[in-house]
Amino acid sequence: QQQVKQSPQSLIVQKGGISIINCAYENTAFDYFPWYQQFPGKGPALLIAIRPDVSEKKEGRFTISFNKSAKQFSLHIMDSQPGDSATYFCAAKDNDMRFGAGTRLTVKP
Amino acid sequence: NAGVTQTPKFQVLKTGQSMTLQCAQDMNHEYMSWYRQDPGMGLRLIHYSVGAGITDQGEVPNGYNVSRSTTEDFPLRLLSAAPSQTSVYFCASSYLSGQPQHFGDGTRLSIL
Numbered sequence: 269q270q271q272v273k274q275s276p277q278s279l280i281v282q283k284g285g286i287s288i289i290n291c292a293y294e295n296t297a298f299d300y301f302p303w304y305q306q307f308p309g310k311g312p313a314l315l316i317a318i319r320p321d322v323s324e325k326k327e328g329r330f331t332i333s334f335n336k337s338a339k340q341f342s343l344h345i346m347d348s349q350p351g352d353s354a355t356y357f358c359a360a361k362d363n364d365m366r367f368g369a370g371t372r373l374t375v376k377p
Numbered sequence: 378n379a380g381v382t383q384t385p386k387f388q389v390l391k392t393g394q395s396m397t398l399q400c401a402q403d404m405n406h407e408y409m410s411w412y413r414q415d416p417g418m419g420l421r422l423i424h425y426s427v428g429a430g431i432t433d434q435g436e437v438p439n440g441y442n443v444s445r446s447t448t449e450d451f452p453l454r455l456l457s458a459a460p461s462q463t464s465v466y467f468c469a470s471s472y473l474s475g476q477p478q479h480f481g482d483g484t485r486l487s488i489l
Contacts, residue, residue, distance in 0.1 A: 270419070277417075300476060311381070311467050311480030312420070357419055361475055364435060367412075367419035 271295055272360050274368030281375050287345040289371045291358035294339060298360035301334065303343050306355045306370075315356075316343070348375045379403050383468050383481035390458045390488050398453040398484050400468030406479075408471045409451040413437065413464040414483070420467065426451055427474050458488045 273292045281287045291301075302317035318325045318332045318341065325332045331344040345352055353375050358368040384399045402409065410425035422435030426445040440462060442454040451470075455462060466484045469477030 272419075274419075302476070309482065311469075311482050313480065314478050359419075364422050364425070364475055365420075365477060367421070369417050369419045 270369060271366040272358055272368040274358050274371060276371060277369070278372045279374070281348045281373065283348065283350060283375055283377050285348050285375075287348045287352065287373055287375070288342055289356055289358070289373070290340065290342045291360075291368050292338075292340045293360050295360070295362060295366075296339070297362040298366075300361040301332070301341050302359050302361075302365075303330075303332065304357045304359065304367075306357065312357060345373075348373075350375045350377050381468055381470050381479050381481040383466075383484050385484060386482070387485045388487070390455075390486065392458060392460060392488060394458050396455050396458065398455075398466055398468075398486070400451045400453065400481060401449050402451075402468075402470040402479070403449065404470060404472075404479065405448060406470035406472050407448065408474045408476075409445070410435070410469050410477055411441070411443065411451070411453045412467045412469065412477075413462075414467060415464050423453065423466075425475075455486075460488045462486065463488045 303315045304312035305315045306312040329346045334341045355370045357370050381402045407428045411423040412420040414420050421437045424443040426432045469480045471478040
């Protein structure tokens with residue numbers, strides 16, 4: 269079973285809007301929470317990551333919000349652009365990396 | 378700097394055939410790993426290596442073998458291909474164990 273539950277499966281956002289993707293986990297041994305971005309025909313690329321002692325991390329238009337007590341974390345993409353259209357994977361690491369099922373984001377011009 | 382290079386990009390096999398998926402990295406990373414990506418399931422770890430001569434199993438190792446004779450290369454072998462192994466395979470490397478940073482562009486494998 270999926271150790272990291274990701275939602276939604278797909279997301280359509282207008283250009284300039286905010287894209288929000290959510291992930292939840294149960295394993296309290298996870299100590300590193302990255303997000304990956306994948307374009308069609310390419311491998312995933314590490315986008316941004318957070319450790320559980322921090323509640324928020326921002327890099328440009330991308331922000332991770334982390335709620336340790338709720339065992340949830342989310343990716344926010346501000347001012348979404350058509351070039352952000354891709355599949356996004358959340359992940360969590362104990363000894364190995366466990367991936368969510370992915371969210372296909374489409375940003376309409 | 379090529380990063381992580383995977384060959385071939387596409388392959389069609391018949392059930393029972395064997396083949397080797399190649400992976401090479403030029404970043405001198407100790408940690409390398411193989412994942413398979415299936416629709417609705419994200420990426421699942423097959424095998425990984427923390428350095429030359431050291432390999433271990435991941436979440437879905439059955440039907441696959443790996444070896445790590447050099448830091449640069451980490452081939453994945455399918456011993457006797459089955460239709461359930463139809464997938465996209467990704468190799469990744471990192472200087473940090475368990476944290477894949479750089480992925481190749483994948484091998485798309487179909488087993489008939």
